[in-house]
Amino acid sequence: MLASILAHPVVVWVLAHQPLVIAALVAVAIIDGLWFIAFRHRRALRRMVWQATRQQPVWVRVPWWVRPGRLVSARIKLVAGSVIDDAPMGRLAAAVKHRYENHRWEYTVTHRGDRLFITRTPVVPDTRSQRHRTLQAALDANSILPDASVTVLGHDEAGHESGYRIGFTPNLKTGNESYQNTVADALVKLAGDHESGHLWDVTWRVDRGYVDLGLKAPLPTRVDHPLDIADDERLHVPYATGEAGQLAVWNISTSSSAPHMLVIGPTGGGKTTLILSVITELVRRNVPVIGVDPKKIELDGIHDHPGVAAVIINPVRAAMLVRALCTEMHARMDYVRINKMEAKELPMLVVVLDEFFILSAAWQRMLKSGGEDTKDLLKSLDPLGAIAELGALSRSSGIRMLVGVQRPDAQIFGANSGSVRDNFKTRASLASLSQDGAMMLWGDAQIGRNVDASVPGRATATKLDGNPMDAQVWWTPNLDRHPNKWNRMSAKDQALITSLTPDEGPSVTCYSSELAELLRDEQQMSMQKEFAPEPMLIGGRSLDTTPDDLPDALPANQLTEGTAILVDIDGQLTEAAVLTVATTVNGATEIRAQIAGTRQIVTERYRPHEPAFLAAADTSTAVPA
Known part of the structure; x- marks a missing residue:
């Protein structure tokens, strides 16, 4: 049987053509x-389409050279008129990616008419930095941010990414704006600390559909008071250098919408500079200047500086000055009205x-415990009310105010704080x-909260357009030429003072006799030689502090247990430690305190907004809500 089979013509042909037959069998296989x-x-694919879309494909075609688990492409025909919503398409795309996608290929599913198309593209290696990936992944x-995409804007000299769009x-x-601040804060935190040590800054361009995250230009740690200013506008008064060389400017012209200036700074922060x-x-x-320095030592160097008409250190005479300025303001406005002139023609005056x-605090203390004559005088002068009037009305009279304080407390201007501070x-x-302080001072909970306090003179300041920016206050040395101070200065600082001092300063043009008489009296008193008493060592606890030698003050309702304050005992300020702080129904503050070195307990009552004197310097920067 085997022989007959082998003798069959077909078998004979197969054996004669064995390689060809084997090749054919392999090809068939x-x-x-x-x-x-x-x-x-x-x-x-039929199962995936049905499970995801509930559509039964008419046919499915894939290339015949496909490998197991490696789909090249596919075309799927659906019943004519088939409609597939976004959700089923999303499920189908997810199913395809789950089955086929890997580190080399990425699959997409598209729907056109009654056809579904599955295609693949090579996966591009991710060469993005870790910071770039973190930002994109978080977004x-x-x-x-809808449809957010992160691109790199540039690199610094060391090759690190320095900006993103x-x-x-x-x-x-x-x-x-509030939402922008929240997003900006989140982006800065996601970006983390930059390798260069510079801080991140966020710039919004909503109209163009992007936000830039970049590095702030580093500010110098010291800027000597420049002698040549690029801005030639006489009444644009610069005082600091900000980002990209911008100047922080106080516009004191009649057209200014911000005619008065407020400077906040703790002891040693650069406020006096x-x-x-x-x-x-x-x-x-x-522009002539009148100074008021209740602590006597902050503006002591400008008494003899050309253009400074007077520096008043007595609180009562300071109250008289503020009221005289009110009178001067009204006299100036009457002069403009009667003479039919422009307000901008009036000479400027800054206090x-x-x-x-x-x-x-000194004014309010003297109203509470001063002599009867002092009380009556301060009541008639009403200095806080006069300042409120000046802030609201002096814009067209050429009178400007600069107020320096250690803290942006809500009670800074007493009961009139709400309206006065806005001017x-x-x-x-x-x-x-603090967050509350930033809101009160800048109207934004984020501005002014990241000032580098380790750099003297680092500040947040307004530009000419009124917007805040980080800035470095110019270094201006103490202007006092007394040998005890002058001889301790470097030659560089001496040369700077000499260059900043004019040969002859401007004089104050007075339109009221009240202001003129007060300034004459101050100038005569300044020419009288002063003698400082020799220091004495006294072993008591009592501190004889007069209104002319004022300690720091703090709103009474902000005192805390253990704070050392000064209380009035028979007309003498004595140190005491706060035991309790309570607020009465009418808003007053009641303080129980123990006299230092004794067991005596005293009770002090403070009216709303009334400050309390501290026994030690106030170095706190906390701010009330």
């Missing part, structure tokens, strides 16, 4: 295997009220504010 693989792909995971689709939320920079620039611009909260729109803060 390969084709059959590829067909089977394609069949499995078609069957899997993808949260819908804070985040494109997005604008909507109503992205146009909200800023004020000296402003004063020297005012004098160089032919600097340094350590204003302490001055206000001081040119502002500078030389300390990292």
Whole structure:
């Protein structure tokens, strides 16, 4: 039987053509295997389409050379008129990616007419930095910016990425300033500390659909008071250098919408240096200055500076000055009205009220426990009311105020704080504010909170357009030429003072006899030689502090247990430790305190907004809500 089979013509032909037959069998096996693989792909795709869309494909076609688990492409025909919503399409795309996608290929599913198309593209290696990936992943995971995409804007000299542009689709939320602040804060935290040590800054361009996250230009740690200013406008008074060389400017012209200035700064923060920079620039611009310094030592160097008409250190005479300025303001406005002239033709006059909260505390203390004559005089002068009037009305009279305080407390101007402080729109803060302080001073909970306090003179200050910026206050040395101070200065500082001091300063043009007489009296008193008493060592606890030698002050309702304050015992200020702080129904503050070194307990009552004197310097930067 075997022989007959081998003798069969077909068998004989196969044996004679063995290589060809083997090749044909192999080809058939390969084709059959590829067909089977394609069949499995078609069957899997049919199931995925049905499960995801509930549409039964008419046919599914895949290339015949596909490999197991490696789909190249596919075309799927559906019943004519088939409609597939976004959700089923999303499920189908997810199913395809789950089955086929890997590190080399990425699959997409599209729907056109009655056909579904599955295609693949090579996966591009992710060469993004870790910071870039973190930003993009965070934006993808949260819908804070719609359709957000992060691109790199540039690199620094060391090759580190220094800026990013985040494109997005604008909507109503992205146009909200509060929302922008929240997103900006989150972006800065996501970016983390930059390798260069510079801080991140966020710039919004909602109208163009992007937000830039970049590095702030580093500020210098010291800027000597420049002698040549690029801004030639005489009544634009610069005092600090900000980002990209921008100047922080106080516009004191009649057209200014921010005619008065408020300077916030703790002890040693650079507040006095800023004020000296402003004063020297005012004098160089032919604007005279009157100073008020209740602590006697902050503005002691400008008594003899050309253009400074007087520096008043007595609180009562300071109250007289403020009231005289009110009279002067009305006299100036009457002069303009009667002579039919423009307000801008009036000569300018600037009054600097340094350590204003302490001055206000002194006035309120003397109203409470001063002599009858002093009480009557202060009641008639009403200095806080006069300052409120000046702040509201002096814009057209050429009178400007600069107020320096240690803290932006709500009670800074007493009971009139709400309306008066709003008139001081040119502002500078030389300390990292609390969230409440930033809101009160800048109207924004984030501005002024990241000031580098380790750099003297670092501040947040207003630009000419009124917007705040980080700035470095100019270094202006103490202007006092007394040998005890002058001989301790470096030759560089001496040369700077000489260059900033004009040969002859501007004089005050008075339109009221009240202001003229007060300034004459101050100038005569300043020419009288003063003698300082020799220091004495006394072993008591009692502190004889007069209104002319004022300690720091704090709103009474902000005192805390253990704070050392000064209380009035028979007309003498005595140190005591706060035991309890209570607020009465009418808003007054009641303090129980123990006299230092004794067991005596006293009770002090303070009216609303009334300050209390401290036994030690106030170094706190906390701010009340």
